[in-house]
Amino acid sequence: MNKKEISTKPLPGFMELTPQNQKAFDNIKDKIQTTFEKFGFVSIDTPTIERAEVLLAKAGGETEKQIYQFKKGDKDVALRFDLTIPLARYVVENFKKLSFPFRRYQIAKVYRGEKSQKGRYREFYQCDIDIVGDEKLSLINDAEIPSVIYSIFKELNFGSFVIKINNRKLINGLLSDLNLSDKSVEILRIIDKLDKVGKEKVMEMLKEISIDETSIEKIFNFLEINGSNEYVLTELKNLSVGDNDFQNGIDELEEVINNVKLFNVPDDYIKIDLSIARGLDYYTGTVYETVLTDYPEIGSVCSGGRYDDLAQKYSDRKFPGVGISIGLTRLFSQLKDAGLVEEESPTNSKVLIISMVDDLKIPLKVANTLRQNSIATEIYFEEGKVAKKMKYADKIAVPFVILIGEDEINSNEVTVKNMETGEQEKVSVDDVVNYFS
């Protein structure tokens, strides 16, 4: 095969970063992971490949079209398209070895064969946490989740943001009150488009599926309640919808909103938004979306919610839970476009050693000592003039260069150059570690 015939580009829809951007990406990933662990979540690592029937047991039509599915030997297998279904399988399989509530995180790649377009990835990282109960799970957990979101986005420092909260029982209760429960899936899908297509279009679409005008009006009276969290809760009570679900929804929402405060999340970071429906139909209570205030076009950067039963397709035991997911690959790409992420120095080394002498004894003695003291160090071994070696130092943007020449060897010293300030000073070989500690 001719060399030029093989493309070395990644497949379309697959992100691959330069070391400069990879460092920036990994920094964000590490901060998310550190926060997850600070809140007591533990990591699991499920396989990328699953039995197709496991993944498809819960999937809808759209997912089935997008899934990477193939035969290997006699097995019908597929690549995971989220981390929730593998969690469900994991919980059922490892039930006896887990402690409940099971607080797990997983940060891993998932696969969806979406139409290739800007900002859409076929391979992308999801950063997930879930708190899964055995048969039951206290509502207070729904108030803890926003405090994790708050900690992460405070730490990431992408400007102000709002965590939007709703409860699925409200719209479900309202639709039941209007005798529209049988159409609730379709109605929710239409409402979910409100942000994108606007009120007129949504009303039209609702009419198309034969919803009467009075019901549409009542739905909008509900959706358009807007104001402070206290105001929204009061107005919801004033709607006097008789349905039990609706009343439970109000109670749960009020309790979550009140409890979130106890987790030290400032009031203005939490906003009830009754128009949040969340496409996925397994949510049954609280739902969340998170929006960066200055970049609304990015959409929700962290979404999730409460589900009554995680593993209903695999087990008769009930596993209620609440969780969120951050789609990190897409988020990174959008933050980069918005100028919110900068490239980082493409090295992990704090020190680069450049030697102008042939005998490597002293340069390597210095390198060994620094590394033994956990100071990341590399040595430029290649032949060439000092200028070429310093060019490499500049290119990798290493913070310090240690220069070793005949003079230095004779005086048992090295020259340390601070690459940011340009300052140089002589340091005794035996003091080098102290210099960097």
Place this chain on the structure above:
Amino acid sequence: MNKKEISTKPLPGFMELTPQNQKAFDNIKDKIQTTFEKFGFVSIDTPTIERAEVLLAKAGGETEKQIYQFKKGDKDVALRFDLTIPLARYVVENFKKLSFPFRRYQIAKVYRGEKSQKGRYREFYQCDIDIVGDEKLSLINDAEIPSVIYSIFKELNFGSFVIKINNRKLINGLLSDLNLSDKSVEILRIIDKLDKVGKEKVMEMLKEISIDETSIEKIFNFLEINGSNEYVLTELKNLSVGDNDFQNGIDELEEVINNVKLFNVPDDYIKIDLSIARGLDYYTGTVYETVLTDYPEIGSVCSGGRYDDLAQKYSDRKFPGVGISIGLTRLFSQLKDAGLVEEESPTNSKVLIISMVDDLKIPLKVANTLRQNSIATEIYFEEGKVAKKMKYADKIAVPFVILIGEDEINSNEVTVKNMETGEQEKVSVDDVVNYFS
């Protein structure tokens, strides 16, 4: 579909760990990563899915059979089966944005549809480092690699180990001297089996491919040179093989052995072993294998070598390099079987808060303060008696429990229980952070 019809087990050959074992696995992975970074390697993250033609450009027959290959849309794609070929593609694609020598690490899962058997995995982590030069790369890098291996296995503390070193030019030179170059691939594959099948069988197999007895004797005279590194080098010189490659092999091996000492690797951790051939045919010089002295049955835990040209299938530019790979999943499984890895506490929390009061204000105040000070904390929110809550604490093996009851609330204190010693003491709510700092 009936619930019982769906298996929740991972596919055969796919490792999935309990949180207890996952922590142990992640600890090893983190130590490897930290060492890679200490030696100045930077991380890249290539896609799991590649164009099939990219992966198959370099693969041999065995790999082609094992590869996970499938169609997605009009694309013929496959899952990577190692991290070296993706590195080659990455270097060619990102050439202008990289600094050379390019020191990269990648720790990621790869896929091989091997026959499912104990200790063989179809999805497994490889931990790779490579130093890749642009057109040339100094031989001193071949001596730095063993110092990375040494640091890692010292740090991992699995007992004593030996890094075995050889140079492919020796056997290639010998075979050329014996006019057997055209059969060198077959001969190397047979020699590679020496450890498993023994000398008799290898001699028989060599006869089967028509190697004459004199040549077989000369090959074994070479393979069986054994002793101190100095002795082996002297004996190699005494063989007086006229071939240039052979003489270069001696010079390189001698230089690498001498330089490794300068990297502070003690003599008894490095051993020349002329029988190491390494199955893969892209190695052209130094080759490494690493053996845990007390567990020879595990085989090589870290292997690699020098190659003249990484990306010859994708580029006319020459990228020589040297690198190693640790097959972490298999290693972990075998270390576990050998009793060298213990399960870890299945929590990241340092503190579990158990409250016996309904009002969550004080418990959450304590949790918020601990988390703000990066002390990993979780709160047991579920209903139940103290005994049930303490059972959860025992099960996750959390180091400290903070108990909060009416008494504590009244005195603005909490009770801190050290779960290892069983000791309890009262600490003022305002002093809790100091207690754990």
